[in-house]
Amino acid sequence: MNVEIAQYAAQVGAALSDLPEQARDDLLEDLPAHLAEVAAEIEAEGGGATLAERLGPPSAYAAELRATLGHPGRPGRAGVWVGRAVSRAQVRWNGLDRRLGPVIGYERLGEFLALLRPAWWVVRGWLVAMLVAQLWRDGDGLGLLPRFEGSTVLGMMVLIAFVVGSIWLGRRTAAAPPTRRRERVALRAATAVVVVFGLGLWAAADDRLMGPFWQDPSAASWAPDPYQQVNDVFVLGPDGQIIEGARLVDQDGSPVVLGYCAQRFGWEGPGGGGRGWEWRVVYPSCPDLSAPQLPWVAASPGPLPWQTPTGPSPSPSTSGSPSPGVAAATPSATPTPKPSPAS
Amino acid sequence: MLSVDTTQLLKGVLDLAVLAVLRDDDGYGYDILRRLRTAGLTEIGDASVYGTLRRLFAAGYLTTYVVPSEEGPHRKYYALNPAGRTQLKQGGDVWREFASTMNTLLREPA
Numbered sequence: 001m002n003v004e005i006a007q008y009a010a011q012v013g014a015a016l017s018d019l020p021e022q023a024r025d026d027l028l029e030d031l032p033a034h035l036a037e038v039a040a041e042i043e044a045e046g047g048g049a050t051l052a053e054r055l056g057p058p059s060a061y062a063a064e065l066r067a068t069l070g071h072p073g074r075p076g077r078a079g080v081w082v083g084r085a086v087s088r089a090q091v092r093w094n095g096l097d098r099r100l101g102p103v104i105g106y107e108r109l110g111e112f113l114a115l116l117r118p119a120w121w122v123v124r125g126w127l128v129a130m131l132v133a134q135l136w137r138d139g140d141g142l143g144l145l146p147r148f149e150g151s152t153v154l155g156m157m158v159l160i161a162f163v164v165g166s167i168w169l170g171r172r173t174a175a176a177p178p179t180r181r182r183e184r185v186a187l188r189a190a191t192a193v194v195v196v197f198g199l200g201l202w203a204a205a206d207d208r209l210m211g212p213f214w215q216d217p218s219a220a221s222w223a224p225d226p227y228q229q230v231n232d233v234f235v236l237g238p239d240g241q242i243i244e245g246a247r248l249v250d251q252d253g254s255p256v257v258l259g260y261c262a263q264r265f266g267w268e269g270p271g272g273g274g275r276g277w278e279w280r281v282v283y284p285s286c287p288d289l290s291a292p293q294l295p296w297v298a299a300s301p302g303p304l305p306w307q308t309p310t311g312p313s314p315s316p317s318t319s320g321s322p323s324p325g326v327a328a329a330t331p332s333a334t335p336t337p338k339p340s341p342a343s
Numbered sequence: 344m345l346s347v348d349t350t351q352l353l354k355g356v357l358d359l360a361v362l363a364v365l366r367d368d369d370g371y372g373y374d375i376l377r378r379l380r381t382a383g384l385t386e387i388g389d390a391s392v393y394g395t396l397r398r399l400f401a402a403g404y405l406t407t408y409v410v411p412s413e414e415g416p417h418r419k420y421y422a423l424n425p426a427g428r429t430q431l432k433q434g435g436d437v438w439r440e441f442a443s444t445m446n447t448l449l450r451e452p453a
Contacts, residue, residue, distance in 0.1 A: 064388050065394040068394030068398060175411065180368045181367050
């Protein structure tokens with residue numbers, strides 16, 4: 001069949017030898033490939049027929065070709081403008097392609113980008129899974145893994161399914177791009193949506209990671225709690241000694257609940273619902289937490305405001321063991337903390 | 344003797360017919376021929392379609408790309424580019440006006 005194709009094409013070419021070379025070359029450039037298509041159709045329909053039987057003699061084919069050589073007219077002005085813009089962009093891209101390629105060790109930049117296509121397929125699958133998860137739960141919060149009904153396992157399964165699907169689609173479209181314009185437009189539109197969503201996701205993630213360092217902590221709902229590390233609170237009097245049974249109250253007279261023991265006890269009020277916690281929150285609140293070492297307060301012991309200045313100040317040696325020191329040095333101060341506005 | 348047959352009429356509008364069948368779907372040569380024949384242009388010859396495609400491509404109305412095929416040869420697909428779409432639209436306007444003029448002229452008296 002290949003010999004037949006070559007022969008037929010050569011005979012058609014010979015019959016057109018009087019045409020200007022450029023016109024003839026334009027016309028005949030794809031003839032063998034086209035004849036191969038025709039031959040494949042003949043084959044598909046059961047075979048048997050020759051090209052000449054199907055298409056007529058080469059001379060007649062040549063005559064018909066010659067008849068199509070009329071002037072096609074030039075593209076309209078808008079078409080010309082768009083066409084020129086497209087070809088200018090192509091030329092520019094070609095230049096960049098060749099110039100930037102060697103910088104990263106490739107002949108062409110496009111060669112390297114083509115290698116990245118499978119990576120894009122994976123990212124695309126992940127982004128679509130994220131997008132679906134996002135639509136699913138009406139956009140409360142945004143992680144880096146898709147979650148469905150709060151389930152990471154289900155999310156992982158969906159993620160894997162989408163990534164596999166995206167790879168499958170990528171392989172398919174790479175092997176045979178869709179020839180339907182509608183399919184192509186749909187694919188491009190979907191890609192645009194995914195890319196825009198991806199950029200949004202990326203910006204949101206970046207924002208969140210950068211947030212605590214530059215954002216006003218009071219304005220950000222997700223600013224870290226600076227008292228997260230506080231387990232218990234020790235209230236010190238002006239004399240530098242720990243006040244047992246102290247209470248902390250805020251500007252509204254509500255108890256300040258700090259630390260893990262205070263919270264624990266606070267909710268164990270007699271009312272059961274937390275009404276009784278106001279009087280249970282006294283500091284230090286953890287019964288078994290040892291008092292902190294405070295070498296820096298012992299250096300400047302001062303008298304309590306309600307004590308006479310002549311009262312004995314605690315000796316530096318008591319700073320190491322606060323509890324007995326409190327009892328010995330300021331027996332009256334410890335049981336009577338400064339009255340709080342709440343009482 | 345006046346002779347009007349489809350082949351004669353087709354000469355003037357073959358470009359437009361080929362552009363029209365490529366409006367929604369790209370196609371390779373034989374596929375385009377089949378579409379034209381299915382649409383009713385049964386007289387159309389292979390060489391006419393092939394030649395027209397080459398000419399429209401050379402004139403800058405079409406782009407091409409090759410699609411590998413599992414069975415048989417790789418196929419060269421033709422697709423409309425922006426210039427081709429503009430041309431299809433303008434040609435369509437001209438044709439409709441021309442056809443309506445001809446219809447008026449040929450209207451048989453009631």
